[in-house]
Amino acid sequence: MNIFQLVLKQMRQRALSTWLTLLSVMLGVALAVVIMLIRRESAVLFGQTDYGFDIIVGAKASSLQLVMNTVYHIDRSPGNIPYSVYKQLTESPQFRPAVRMAVPTAVGDSYQGQRIVGTIPQLFGMEDDGITPIPANRTMQYRPGKRYEIAQGRVFHGQKFEAVIGADITKLTGLKLGDIFKATHGLPKPGETPDIHGEEWTVVGVLKETGTAADRVLYISLPSFYAMSGHDYAMKAQAAIRQGIDTSRANAPGPTTAYDVRPDGTIELHLPESDWALSAVLVKSRSPFFASQMMYVMNNGQQAAAVNPASVMREFFNTFLQPTTRAWGAVAYLVNAVAIVAILVSIYNSVAARIREIAILRALGATRRRVMLTICLEAGLIGLAGGVLGIAAGHLLGALVSGYFQQTIGEGIRWWIVSREEWLYLLSVTVVSMLAGLVPAMKAYRTPVADNLAGV
């Protein structure tokens, strides 16, 4: 019988105490691991330096909200900007040279809880007709080197009631290529009666999976977005407020329909372009220099704010996530310290109860050091086994967190990756457990053999 078998047998003998100690170590390590995981992965998730576009132009409000809303499709839009901002970006001599590409987006409606985004076919690399490709260097990327691609069908026509859906939409809503759907105003909460617009869109394309929030979005053409009943009205009022015009005049009943559909299916909006509103414009600048210059000019103006999504997210990460995870990390260390004290106490008690057995082992020829080693090994094994289980449990928790992220921002985390940091943590938990074993081991070490053999 070797020393390991001896230790394992003794652990089995007091299985309940062993399991409970193991459990406490497991919980501590799981907590630490899931925190490491979240810290590591949120750094990846939110620490991206390149979103494929380097500027988001939107309402002058919370820049974090703007980024969250535009990139991750969570939170409400912080407000609207006039369509003219987009026009300026692409046409004015001031901005035009700095902008490689700009894509307008408008949000505010949903289909079965999934967001609808009004935009232009150029986001997907096509001209307005939805079928003619634009030069690759002018195509928007959602991640460095990654462009949206069509899995089925084609990109929507820029002027028709057509939609392209994200890869997860079919799974989430049942909508397939060729299906027709209606939009719901806003994002009704559960139990709220949805306010469904009368217009109908045809799904003409399904996007390939991107692994981003875009997988959960239904994209429609911008004019079709504006055509939705009520939008015209609201935008008109907003435009009126912006221009300082008496709103009561804007509230006067307009034409009964907001649009007409031409024979070829394209939309003729009655609403003048000056009343169009956008939630944001994604901009790919020609260089970081142009980008910062443009942001400066934009931010000094009245109409809109321009932010760099990477730096906004980095700041969010540094000022909020990082300290939070650090605090949780401290909690995890504490839990681990408690777990290791639990090992110490449990083994100390077991040694106290086993003094006679230890004396017997000594009489059979076990040296003091051997006995000490047995006890430290037992402590270390509990630390190791608890640690391994803890890493497994931590990653399962990580999978849950990933699922939650997937739900909210459309991007999961790589919960299965066991980092070097975790292995080091396991090692240190094992070593510290063994050291904790030294306390009971010393007790065993000092046990006088002769005295403890006497008893019956």
Place this chain on the structure above:
Amino acid sequence: MAVTLDSVFKQYVAPDGSAVPVIHIPKFALLPGEHVALIGTSGSGKTTLLHLIAGILVPDRGRIVFSGTRDDARGSGSAVVPYSTPPGLGREVDISQLSEARRDVFRGQNIGYIFQTHHLLGGFTALENVQLGMSFTGRRVDVGWATHLLTAVGLADRMHYKPGKLSVGQQQRVAVARALANRPLLVLADEPTGALDPANAQQVLDLIRTLCTEVGASLLLVTHDMTIANQLPRQVMLGELNQPQVK
């Protein structure tokens, strides 16, 4: 293996701090393969003497010398693999001069110890207890020999029982098998039959003697039961041997 005690003196410190001399043996020798009964009244120091010989305790003065080691006493047995010999063991070893760790190893390799109560480990089966006796010698565990011993003590069908499921007599027979696990050259038995009824006592005594003879071990058996003592070739009265009050 022969054991020679030479002016061995041991005293305890009583709780009040006074010295309690227990052992003072000017001369005692146990010859190789010899079976000796050590007889003494309760509290006369029998256990203390066995602990001294086993190296569990060290004398305050005197020498306890083992001669005729495994190497020259007997060729390596069926499955006994060569082991590292403590320095000086080739000829004579004064166990009282060895470090504690060396004494432990020496005891594990050369001495089998049987207690009055079985002192088996409750969480381990009979077979595992015997194997445990083999675990601290640095030699390979010899399962065949452990099985042989348990068969020899009549427990072939109880090998996987834990001590709690065995009778007192069976427990003591497992303890006998464990004491012989390393083919010791010396077996020290401290009132091994003290807790048993006469029939079981007789059986255990016979087993101890048979197995000691089988492995060629010397036997020093402590008892206060003369019917037991008289069955051994030599009887020694501790009272005559020991003069603790004489310094």
